[in-house]
Amino acid sequence: MSLSKPANITLRYADWSHDHHFICALRRRVLMTAQDGSTLLDSDMQDAHALHVLAIASMIASTDDVNSTTQPVATARLLTSGQIERMLVLPNWRGQGIGTGLLTALLRAAQERRYPTTWLLAPLSAIDFYSRWGFQLDGTIIDTGNGYYQRMVLMDQTAMLPMDITWRSLGVTAGRMSLPKQSLLGLTIATLATQTRHTLEILTPDFDPALYDTDTVFDAVQQLALTRRGRLPVRILLFDKETLVYRGQRIIELARRLSSDIQIRAVPDELTEQCDRMVLADSVGYCLTRSHNPRLTLVDFNSAAEVRRLRRHFDQLWESSSVHQALRRLYL
Template identity: 30%
Template sequence: MTTLTIAKADWAHHSGLLSELRRRVFVDEQGVPEVLELDEFDATASHWMARIQDTVVATARMLDSGVIGRMAVLKPYRGKGIGSALLTAMIKEAKTRNYPLIQLGAQEHAIAFYKRAGFRVKGPRFMDAGIAHQHMHMSLNSALPRGFDFDMALRANPAQAILDLCKNARWELRIFSHSLEPPLFANAEFIRSIYDFAHRHQDSVVKLMICDELPLRETHHPLVELSRQHRQILKLRTLSIDYTINADEYFTVSDEDHLLVYPHQSEIDQILRSDDEIVAREYRLKFDHLWRHTKEPRSLKPFY
């Protein structure tokens, strides 16, 4: 894809162009009544458009109330990160305006996309123009934890983020998870990466600390098998239940300077990254403290 440009659009000058683009997506593709597609808010809303060369391929708008909507990407250009780029521009604008909150109504198929960007589901689903939607919002007041970065690309593909972290590790990996979450730790490329890392040199160490063994009994997990074959290098342990009760986040630490954190096994798309050595070292020390309260996974004996 050639150069993508995101810019604000003046409705007075670009209304014809943006209206036609929205008509193609919402009216022609989705069957939204044309009378509902344009409304009285267009004249006062802030609009953005995405261009590839001289072709306008996407648009979106934000009302003064912080409501984002009318995001439309022409079909041939979907799946190329254009929607994410538009959303990033609007979030940046909202922060500049000191909006405490931004909101939107997401079509059902787009809920995961907005979740990756940091939006949270709020309230019941509703129908709009005959299409199921979900209210979503993002608080802009709550700052990220010290030393962490927000990255939409990271949240769009947390498995790739974990893989990259492991590939760049030099001598130690510490992985604390609920049950070696399969979307992150069971794909073939990750397993190959762990195998290669473990055999990179004689001092390589991978520590795998889990909270719950049961899910690993119910399905064959390749990382459990790899640990069984290479116990001296890949050490799998279960955290004492007295400590799992207070586990409110899971994380992977590479050496002493790189870190990925997610809040819950079902919220891996809320993953955050830190390349701050001080922060990463704090999590390494936290891991080592918890590791002292682990034991070999008893219920996995038949598999381990």
């Protein structure tokens, strides 16, 4: 039975006692040297104490969407010393951002564990890549006998956060994350919007221009509206109507010109207490900030079940809403 491309790639932290056979099998299959330049062994004494991460690909049969299989395709580990190593991805799965996912997962874990230093030994060809993550050169070049490597240290633990968002792929990368910094909300919304291909729903009190009146979001909304014309691909619900009307944002003008493709409604005052801030991308991705906990934003790029639940609530509000009197001129 032939298999199509992966329907889903999930990253999870591994339990060495239960998952060591997966990790060792990956190490045996990858005919390469470890990140530190030493010969890649199946296991060593540090494995039992290290934190491991696995990337699992879910494959759907091209001839039968019901049957599927899963396959570990990548792994890496974080030592108690703060060193990240043994990062490897099966050759056929490279170039899809999986290695970036491994790195972000371990950097996040190192931050949560409050390791004073996070470091790695980088091949000379990868120095520029790790530099973009905030790693800095530390010490001299090391000759391991299998090549030259440079010790690099992550000086700012928060430098990796934007990469943790932008590497994610809508409908592919599963796993809920919470935004540790609200300053990343705009980047998250822009990343979701640019990957949306079918429907985009937004529930917001004030249509904050810092989040929505950016070139990236505007271009994504305009492209979606034009490519999905006549199918109402963009729906926006507001529960602080007066703020929006006088801001003159570009999406408002776009909604006036493409009123069959972008619609803006106002939530009735009696229902505003039920409103959380959310962005729903296609049928799989969401960004959610609860009204009772505005400092916590949850994000997932591949959670169809949660999006279905959130969309039911959005649809209920949509059916109860109408074009606010102050917004009617958009459609005249």
